[in-house]
Amino acid sequence: MGIFISFETTKSLCSLKECYVQLTSNCETEFEKCDGMKLNSHRFKGKVVLVTGSGSGIGKAIALSFAKESADLVVNDIDFELACEVAAEIEKIGCRSVPIKADVSDFAQVQKMVRHTLGDFQRIDVLVNNACVGSIGLPVEEIDAQQWNVAIGTCLNGTFFCSQAVGKGMIKRKSGKIINISSLGGLAAAPFAAEYTSAKHGVIGLTKALAVEWSRYNVNVNCICPGVVDTSMFRAYARKFPDLARDRIRAIPKGKIATPEDVAKAAKFLASNEADYLAGAILCVDGGSFALLSGYFL
Ligand SMILES: NC(=O)c1ccc[n+]([C@@H]2O[C@H](COP(=O)([O-])OP(=O)(O)OC[C@H]3O[C@@H](n4cnc5c(N)ncnc54)[C@H](O)[C@@H]3O)[C@@H](O)[C@H]2O)c1
Numbered sequence: 001m002g003i004f005i006s007f008e009t010t011k012s013l014c015s016l017k018e019c020y021v022q023l024t025s026n027c028e029t030e031f032e033k034c035d036g037m038k039l040n041s042h043r044f045k046g047k048v049v050l051v052t053g054s055g056s057g058i059g060k061a062i063a064l065s066f067a068k069e070s071a072d073l074v075v076n077d078i079d080f081e082l083a084c085e086v087a088a089e090i091e092k093i094g095c096r097s098v099p100i101k102a103d104v105s106d107f108a109q110v111q112k113m114v115r116h117t118l119g120d121f122q123r124i125d126v127l128v129n130n131a132c133v134g135s136i137g138l139p140v141e142e143i144d145a146q147q148w149n150v151a152i153g154t155c156l157n158g159t160f161f162c163s164q165a166v167g168k169g170m171i172k173r174k175s176g177k178i179i180n181i182s183s184l185g186g187l188a189a190a191p192f193a194a195e196y197t198s199a200k201h202g203v204i205g206l207t208k209a210l211a212v213e214w215s216r217y218n219v220n221v222n223c224i225c226p227g228v229v230d231t232s233m234f235r236a237y238a239r240k241f242p243d244l245a246r247d248r249i250r251a252i253p254k255g256k257i258a259t260p261e262d263v264a265k266a267a268k269f270l271a272s273n274e275a276d277y278l279a280g281a282i283l284c285v286d287g288g289s290f291a292l293l294s295g296y297f298l
Contacts, residue, residue, distance in 0.1 A: 045069075050124050050127050052128065058130060060082075060260070061263065066264075066268065067093045068093060074120075083100065105153030113165075126176070126271045127177075128267055132154050133154050135192065135237065136151075151195035151196055155199035155202070163206070170214075174219075181203075181223075182200045186223075187284075188294075207280060220276070225284045226258060226286065230257050258285060
């Protein structure tokens with residue numbers, strides 16, 4: 001099937017081993033040739049970054065990517081084994097890292113996670129609200145209350161619980177960056193994903209509400225809307241709806257799906273000083289998909 005050819009293309013792009021990155025240290029700038037697992041720069045040195053759902057997929061790429069720029073990481077996931085594996089990779093890069101098992105849809109577990117993090121690191125500079133579950137792929141009339149609650153609980157309540165728990169410290173210190181991962185499903189509806197679409201629209205609304213209230217405390221809240229990203233979430237969707245998945249890929253103006261690292265780059269931009277004046281921004285990392293008038297293919 002067409003989509004799997006696209007995955008292969010993406011894989012070969014991901015397997016590029018070498019890159020040139022800018023290394024900034026003590027106000028000196030130089031270029032260093034590096035491979036995929038080494039420290040690239042010190043842009044986030046001394047910063048503590050908490051990424052929810054970072055045991056796999058986009059969250060994992062974001063956590064590793066911050067670590068490669070010298071940040072200390074809190075690797076949260078509901079799956080502790082996955083979180084531990086990512087934390088171990090980060091330690092190899094040479095940064096501090098703490099894996100924490102917590103279900104972000106559970107208020108008490110989020111409070112405990114943040115207390116634990118503050119005990120270890122004293123503060124959180126960057127929060128990435130990434131954890132979410134994919135759509136169950138049912139028509140609206142067949143979604144039951146429990147399935148609805150899981151989607152809203154993880155994507156929307158989780159973003160609220162984590163932002164509130166972490167934001168209090170950021171407000172006190174008058175400094176912080178919060179990056180919410182929504183989706184193109186937060187801007188328009190895909191079929192058979194009403195619970196996901198509703199949760200992701202909510203994440204965009206919450207981003208705006210937080211940005212409006214917290215900008216005056218120098219806490220910047222912004223949002224990323226990824227398009228199609230090569231992770232287990234999209235692969236599961238593609239297995240269930242191969243025709244819809246193929247059409248979605250065909251409608252990407254860039255002609256390929258995103259890698260998790262593409263999203264990680266946008267997250268680092270929003271966490272950096274370069275984005276100090278951004279608040280309530282919705283950044284599509286979608287290869288131009290949202291810009292294309294619906295019904296058209298290239
Ligand atoms: N993959 C895509 O095409 C795509 C597109 C648009 C948006 N997104 C969004 O990007 C984010 C990451 O998606 P992904 O594709 O990497 O998914 P993924 O399924 O690969 O990873 C999600 C991670 O979150 C963890 N998780 C799930 N529920 C949790 C909970 N309650 N508490 C803590 N951790 C939990 C999972 O164990 C998993 O490790 C999600 O918010 C998703 O909606 C993904």
